[in-house]
Structure formats: structure tokens, C-alpha cells
Amino acid sequence: MTFWGPDFEQLQQVDPEIAGVVTDELARLRGGLQLIASENFTSPAVLAALGSTLSNKYAEGYPGKRYYGGCEVVDVAEQIGIDRAKQLFEADHANLQPHSGASANIAVYGAFLQPGDTVLAMSLPHGGHLTHGTKVSFSGKWFNAVHYGVAQGREDIDYDQMRDLAREHKPKMIIAGGSAIPRLIDFAAFRAVADEVGAVFMVDAAHFIGLVAGKAIPSPVPYADVVTFTTHKVLRGPRGGAFVCKAEHAAKLDKAVFPMMQGGPLMHAVAAKAVNFKECMSPEYQAYTRQVIANAQALTEALAAEGMRPVTGGTDTHLALLDLQGIGVSGKDAEFRCDRAGIVLNKNAIPYDPQPASIASGVRVGTPSVTTQGMGEGDMKEIGSLIGRAVRDEDGSAAEEVRAGVQALVEAHPAYGRPEQVRAQSASTADDNPQPS
Numbered sequence: 001m002t003f004w005g006p007d008f009e010q011l012q013q014v015d016p017e018i019a020g021v022v023t024d025e026l027a028r029l030r031g032g033l034q035l036i037a038s039e040n041f042t043s044p045a046v047l048a049a050l051g052s053t054l055s056n057k058y059a060e061g062y063p064g065k066r067y068y069g070g071c072e073v074v075d076v077a078e079q080i081g082i083d084r085a086k087q088l089f090e091a092d093h094a095n096l097q098p099h100s101g102a103s104a105n106i107a108v109y110g111a112f113l114q115p116g117d118t119v120l121a122m123s124l125p126h127g128g129h130l131t132h133g134t135k136v137s138f139s140g141k142w143f144n145a146v147h148y149g150v151a152q153g154r155e156d157i158d159y160d161q162m163r164d165l166a167r168e169h170k171p172k173m174i175i176a177g178g179s180a181i182p183r184l185i186d187f188a189a190f191r192a193v194a195d196e197v198g199a200v201f202m203v204d205a206a207h208f209i210g211l212v213a214g215k216a217i218p219s220p221v222p223y224a225d226v227v228t229f230t231t232h233k234v235l236r237g238p239r240g241g242a243f244v245c246k247a248e249h250a251a252k253l254d255k256a257v258f259p260m261m262q263g264g265p266l267m268h269a270v271a272a273k274a275v276n277f278k279e280c281m282s283p284e285y286q287a288y289t290r291q292v293i294a295n296a297q298a299l300t301e302a303l304a305a306e307g308m309r310p311v312t313g314g315t316d317t318h319l320a321l322l323d324l325q326g327i328g329v330s331g332k333d334a335e336f337r338c339d340r341a342g343i344v345l346n347k348n349a350i351p352y353d354p355q356p357a358s359i360a361s362g363v364r365v366g367t368p369s370v371t372t373q374g375m376g377e378g379d380m381k382e383i384g385s386l387i388g389r390a391v392r393d394e395d396g397s398a399a400e401e402v403r404a405g406v407q408a409l410v411e412a413h414p415a416y417g418r419p420e421q422v423r424a425q426s427a428s429t430a431d432d433n434p435q436p437s
Contacts, residue, residue: 029415032342033383033406037319037366038179038207040236041373041415042272043279049272050238058264062254074267081274088213088277089221091244096273097257097265098241101206101230104257105131106138108226108243111256112200113172115142120166120199121175122157123147126351127321128178129204146171150351155312157181159189166197176220177204180348180364182300182315187223203227206241208317210234210368213280214289217317225249234292234318234368236285237276240269288371292318295367298377302384303365306391311350311362319366323350327392331360334391338363341390341402343383373413382409 012019029041054074060067063075063082078096085094098104113119119139122128126149130137133145146169148162166174174197176190187203194201203220209229211217220227226245231237245253258265279285293316300310300320308322324334331347338345348364355361365387370379382405390402 026416030410031407032344033386033409034369034415035343035345035365035367035383037346037364037368038230038233039366040210040233040368042232042236042238042276044416045279046236046238046272046275049275050268052268052271054271055266055268057267059267060258060264062258074270077267077271077274078265081270081277084274084277084281085242085244088280089209089219089227089244091221091227092247093250093253094242094244095254095257096240096242096270097262098228098243099262099266099269100239101204101228101241102131103262104228104230104241104243105204107253107256107261108202108228109139109143109173110260111226111249111252112202113143116144117173118144118146118169118171119173119175120146120148120162120169120171122178122181123149124178125349125353125357126150126178127180129206132175132178132204152352155351156183157185159186162190163193163196166193166199170197171199173200173202175202175204176224177206177208179207180319180321181207182310182317182320183312184217184316185220187218187220191223200225204229206230207233207319210236210280211289211293211317213277214286216286216289216293226253231273231276234289235276235280236288236368236372237279238269238272240266240273242273291376292367292371294377295371295375295380296320296365298380299365299367299384302381303387306384306388308363308388308391318368319364321348321350321362321364323362324391325361329391330355331362332358334363337393337396337399338387338390340396341386341393341399342406343387343390343402345387369415370413373410373415375409375413379409379413 057074058068059071059074063079081096082094119133121132124134131139134140146165148165151158174194176185191201201224203224205227206229211234212219226243228243230241232239296315296318300315303322304310307327309326311321335347345363345365347360348362349357349360350362353361386402386405389398
């Protein structure tokens with residue numbers, strides 16, 4: 001047994017019930033198509049860091065300035081991660097301690113705003129995010145949120161409306177980014193408006209930061225005061241949050257993370273983020289992000305051929321939003337019908353949706369996971385056809401046949417390799433690198 005990493009045999013012996021859940025989840029991932037835009041398959045190296053003894057260390061504060069002793073080792077891990085994030089995103093400063101994207105956003109609000117201040121952000125029903133001023137979120141409860149949306153008909157961000165609202169309401173902060181925006185964002189336009197009204201400009205890049213890391217789309221970093229993001233979407237790292245910012249805001253934002261917003265960081269997660277950033281610097285990762293976009297565009301075209309209208313007419317990123325009104329199926333029904341056939345996607349409101357969010361008129365699809373599995377544009381055409389059949393399958397009579405098509409795809413491109421491949425790889429690694437017991 002090893003003492004610095006996970007040992008699944010130990011888990012099986014101590015808690016076979018949870019061990020069974022872990023293996024069931026791996027079987028689920030291997031047995032279906034994972035098309036949730038905000039999910040991915042992180043690497044075994046990242047998983048190893050997550051399951052390491054770094055989980056044991058309390059490390060309130062920052063490298064060299066901790067409130068506990070014994071942090072000399074975790075200091076190294078965090079500083080490596082900070083340096084890599086700054087290099088990867090060409091940023092002045094980075095903080096890897098937020099536990100999630102929402103936590104990173106809370107820190108930004110805390111650094112720059114007081115309760116009651118006005119924030120301008122994208123409307124959630126038009127593609128924004130819960131933490132951008134919705135009433136059920138801290139951001140809507142504690143701050144005065146004003147929302148811009150998309151232009152009706154064109155369905156892309158209405159930059160004229162955003163500018164007019166900024167001039168009228170004089171927000172302290174303007175936010176760009178969201179959870180269902182298929183097109184590139186004009187960060188320069190936001191920067192110009194923020195400068196005009198004297199607002200802080202924040203970009204929530206959680207969904208697309210991986211594409212930025214892979215140099216597949218333009219970066220918001222040169223334009224924004226602060227860029228928050230999650231590390232578990234296209235970026236393909238551990239679940240967690242982070243931000244990069246301009247040097248002038250570094251001290252204020254760091255204090256908003258600790259001690260204002262949270263206590264001890266999750267040092268195993270911080271180290272896993274560092275591993276992820278190293279992976280993102282490779283040519284292979286850059287090629288991966290380009291393929292993610294190519295796959296998203298191919299899948300969008302295939303779904304359009306099935307009668308599902310792409311919102312904005314297509315995508316420039318890793319995700320697409322499809323309007324199902326033309327085929328007479330709700331997003332809720334489409335999600336259920338796909339799920340029973342082994343296709344995992346999510347219902348999603350479309351701009352100016354006549355249905356409530358719990359029903360929705362659309363679905364959102366993303367290609368990070370299937371691209372990690374090695375699928376290409378040809379596979380996306382097949383997936384589009386399978387989704388089309390599943391969505392129209394009202395009584396479930398075609399579910400078994402669709403699932404057989406899904407199974408053929410995932411067996412050709414297995415998540416984390418086939419079991420026999422994993423066992424062979426593990427045995428080979430053990431032979432080459434014997435571990436002390």
C-alpha cells in the first residue's frame with residue numbers, strides 16, 4: 001500500500017458501500033455519452049493529487065504568510081500553481097484558493113462592492129449565471145442587480161442595451177460571461193463601457209477559460225480587472241475555482257478570499273490545479289481545445305439537421321443551445337428521453353422562453369467530455385442522429401436501439417480506457433516504478 005496517494009483496495013475493505021458507488025459512477029461514465037457542457041474527465045494525474053496526503057494540511061493564509069506551522073511543503077505546491085496560472089493566462093496575479101467558481105465570484109463582490117451597490121450582468125434566462133444577480137443567489141439578495149440580455153431575433157449579447165443600462169444605472173461593477181453563451185464575447189466593448197461609467201470589469205470565464213488556456217479563442221485577461229473561473233470544465237482540472245487579476249487589485253482580492261470569504265484552502269485541490277495548469281501548457285491540450293470547438297460546431301449542425309434550431313445560429317465555443325419548439329418537444333422531455341437512451345445533456349431555457357425554467361424550450365449540449373474520449377466530427381454527426389431519434393421517442397420504444405448506438409461509440413472511445421487497459425497500464429507502471437510499502 002502507498003502512503004501518499006489513494007488505494008482503492010483500502011476503500012473496498014473499509015467501506016465497500018462507497019467503493020461500489022465509485023465503481024458505479026465509473027461504469028456510468030463509460031456507459032453513456034456525457035454531453036453536459038460544464039463537465040469533463042480530469043486526468044489520472046490530477047486525481048492522484050486530489051487523493052494525496054496534501055488533504056491533511058491546514059494552511060490558512062498564503063505561501064510564506066500562513067497562520068499554521070508546517071506549511072513549508074504545501075507552500076511549494078501553491079506557489080508552483082500560482083506561477084503556472086500566471087504564465088498560462090499571461091496574468092499579473094493568480095489566486096487558486098476559491099473552492100468553486102461561485103466562491104471566486106463571492107470574493108470579487110466582497111473586494112469591490114458594499115451591500116446595496118449596483119451590478120450590471122447578463123440575465124440568467126438569456127444565458128447568464130446564478131451568481132450574476134439572480135434573486136435566489138447572494139448576488140441578488142445583497143446587491144442591486146440590473147440585467148442586460150440578448151437582442152431578440154439575433155440572440156447574441158445586446159451590446160447597445162448593455163451600454164445604455166450602464167449609462168443609466170452607473171453600476172459599480174459590470175460582469176461578462178455566463179453559462180449558456182455559444183458565441184464569443186466582445187471584451188473590448190465591455191471594457192470601454194466600464195471605463196466610461198467608472199465600473200470594475202469582471203469576466204466570469206468559468207465555461208470558456210479552457211478554450212482560452214488552449215489559445216483557441218481570445219483571452220479576456222488583457223481587458224478585465226479580474227477573471228474568475230472554474231477548473232473543471234473545458235480546462236479539464238479538478239472541481240474548484242480560481243481567478244487571475246491585474247496587479248493593482250491583487251491584495252484586495254486575496255483578502256476577500258481569506259480571511260473574508262473562506263478559511264483554510266483545500267491544499268490537495270490547489271496542488272491538483274497546479275497539475276492541471278501544467279497539462280494545459282502542452283501542444284496536445286491546445287489541439288484538444290481546437291477539436292472541442294470543431295466538435296461542437298459539427299454536433300450543432302447535426303442537431304440542426306434533426307430540426308433543433310441552434311440559438312444564435314451556431315456556436316464559436318464548446319457548447320450549443322438548441323430550441324426544440326420546432327419539433328414540439330420540451331427541454332424537460334428531451335432530457336428524460338435522452339437519459340433513458342444513455343445520452344446525458346440538460347434542459348435549458350432559451351432567450352424569451354415561453355416555458356418556465358423547470359420545463360424549458362431548449363437543451364444545452366457540450367463537447368468537452370466526448371472530445372477527451374477522442375471523438376471527432378464524424379462521431380458528432382452520429383451523436384446528432386442518436387439525439388434526434390431519442391428526443392422524438394415519446395413512448396421509449398426506440399430507447400434500446402439508440403442505447404446500442406451509444407454503446408458502440410463509447411466502447412470505441414472509452415472514458416479512462418477499458419478496464420483491461422487500465423489494469424495493464426497500472427501493472428506496467430508498478431513494474432517500472434516500484435512503490436515502498
